[in-house]
Amino acid sequence: MTWDWGAVRDFMPHFWEGLLVTLQALTLGSLISFTLGLVWALLMRTPTRWVRWPVGVVTEFVRDTPLLVQLFFLFYVLPEWGIAASALTTGVIAIGLHYSTYTMQVYRAGIEAVPPGQWEAATALSLPLRRTWTSVVLPQAVRRVVPALGNYVIAMLKDTPLLMTITVLEMLGEARLFSQEHFQFTEPLTVIGVAFILISFPASLVVRTLERRLAS
Amino acid sequence: MTSGLWELVVRGVWVTVQLLVFSALLGAVVAFVVGIARTHRLRSVRFLAGVYTEVFRGTSALVMIFWVYFVLPPAFGWQLVPMWAGTLALGLTYGAYGSEIVRGALSAVDPAQREGGIALGFTPWQRLRLILLPQAVPEMIPSFSNLLIELLKGTALVSVMGMGDLAFSGNLVRLALQESAEIYTYILLIYFVIAFLLTRVMRGLEKQLKQQLAGQPTGGAA
Numbered sequence: 001m002t003w004d005w006g007a008v009r010d011f012m013p014h015f016w017e018g019l020l021v022t023l024q025a026l027t028l029g030s031l032i033s034f035t036l037g038l039v040w041a042l043l044m045r046t047p048t049r050w051v052r053w054p055v056g057v058v059t060e061f062v063r064d065t066p067l068l069v070q071l072f073f074l075f076y077v078l079p080e081w082g083i084a085a086s087a088l089t090t091g092v093i094a095i096g097l098h099y100s101t102y103t104m105q106v107y108r109a110g111i112e113a114v115p116p117g118q119w120e121a122a123t124a125l126s127l128p129l130r131r132t133w134t135s136v137v138l139p140q141a142v143r144r145v146v147p148a149l150g151n152y153v154i155a156m157l158k159d160t161p162l163l164m165t166i167t168v169l170e171m172l173g174e175a176r177l178f179s180q181e182h183f184q185f186t187e188p189l190t191v192i193g194v195a196f197i198l199i200s201f202p203a204s205l206v207v208r209t210l211e212r213r214l215a216s
Numbered sequence: 217m218t219s220g221l222w223e224l225v226v227r228g229v230w231v232t233v234q235l236l237v238f239s240a241l242l243g244a245v246v247a248f249v250v251g252i253a254r255t256h257r258l259r260s261v262r263f264l265a266g267v268y269t270e271v272f273r274g275t276s277a278l279v280m281i282f283w284v285y286f287v288l289p290p291a292f293g294w295q296l297v298p299m300w301a302g303t304l305a306l307g308l309t310y311g312a313y314g315s316e317i318v319r320g321a322l323s324a325v326d327p328a329q330r331e332g333g334i335a336l337g338f339t340p341w342q343r344l345r346l347i348l349l350p351q352a353v354p355e356m357i358p359s360f361s362n363l364l365i366e367l368l369k370g371t372a373l374v375s376v377m378g379m380g381d382l383a384f385s386g387n388l389v390r391l392a393l394q395e396s397a398e399i400y401t402y403i404l405l406i407y408f409v410i411a412f413l414l415t416r417v418m419r420g421l422e423k424q425l426k427q428q429l430a431g432q433p434t435g436g437a438a
Binding site: 061064066069072081172189193197201 | 270271273274275276277278279280282283286287290291365368369370371372373375376383386387390395396397400401403404407408411412
């Protein structure tokens with residue numbers, strides 16, 4: 001096995017560009033999954049099953065099928081339907097949608113963990129439904145779910161390389177491009193592998209600290 | 217869609233199922249070995265198992281697959297058959313996730329059970345085999361069921377390396393028909409059906425294991 005530091009040095013500028021795209025996709029994907037997940041969770045609490053049932057089936061379907069195929073679906077089908085979006089936008093939408101079906105479960109658990117006394121107090125104060133949610137239930141629920149959401153952000157980070165398959169040049173995309181141009185696979189792939197660990201391991205430590213602090 | 221194209225899809229299903237079974241087996245072995253090692257009394261063993269878990273959980277499964285395909289062969293001078301390269305990458309990655317499940321379930325067993333085993337003069341191996349695992353394994357099943365679905369979704373990644381699994385056959389059909397909505401809908405539905413069947417099987421397994429545990433002759437107060 002030969003290791004060429006020259007190749008690492010040549011790859012680094014591409015690496016930073018890829019990292020930037022990865023972080024962009026991660027940030028936007030997280031925002032979409034946080035909002036959409038909350039929407040799903042709230043829809044699952046509506047009294048009529050005509051809303052709950054379709055939302056439940058669709059989210060279950062999205063959760064149990066591969067993100068890769070969903071990416072292909074959006075990337076190739078949206079243009080057929082006349083919707084033009086850049087590869088990065090498509091990828092961000094796919095990741096955000098996929099992970100919103102996970103975050104909805106996190107929100108659901110958080111909402112259910114709000115003690116019933118809080119609901120009763122809101123009723124006793126005759127707060128309107130909207131105020132009950134925005135000032136009583138959600139602030140307590142969201143606080144509780146922050147660590148769990150953090151875990152999904154880390155999971156999402158590890159799924160961003162999939163965007164490479166729809167031509168987005170994130171970290172893995174840059175590494176593959178560099179490898180094919182220079183016929184050096186070992187160095188760029190190892191660099192980004194290490195980069196993933198260097199980002200996700202400290203991030204998981206932060207999440208664990210948050211968990212412990214919320215538990216106490 | 218013509219019957220020839222359907223044949224392609226069926227072959228893709230077969231490759232996906234094979235890959236799922238092989239990598240689930242490897243993943244299970246890794247999960248139990250590493251998970252049990254994380255409860256070992258020697259600190260160095262626990263540390264090494266922890267490093268393994270963090271490294272393989274820390275990196276992306278797709279990066280891992282690329283690494284196994286492109287870096288391992290020149291480094292060690294051997295070339296893996298695509299099926300085994302995929303199995304290796306997926307099994308090692310998802311095994312690391314599984315080791316956390318095994319560790320959690322083992323440490324959730326009432327400490328008195330372990331102490332009882334020590335008091336009765338069981339060897340560590342006997343304690344693990346006869347006392348801890350029979351109680352811990354049924355508790356692991358729901359989490360393993362979720363992980364198995366994640367693994368099924370993970371198998372689609374090998375299509376990036378050109379392996380003819382279900383996702384890959386979808387791409388071939390798209391190229392043949394120049395039309396994507398229909399075929400990708402079918403592919404997603406097939407994945408969903410496989411996932412549904414998997415959850416059913418796992419639920420049955422959990423029930424059976426719990427019944428076995430409850431129905432075992434205990435020879436005294438349980």
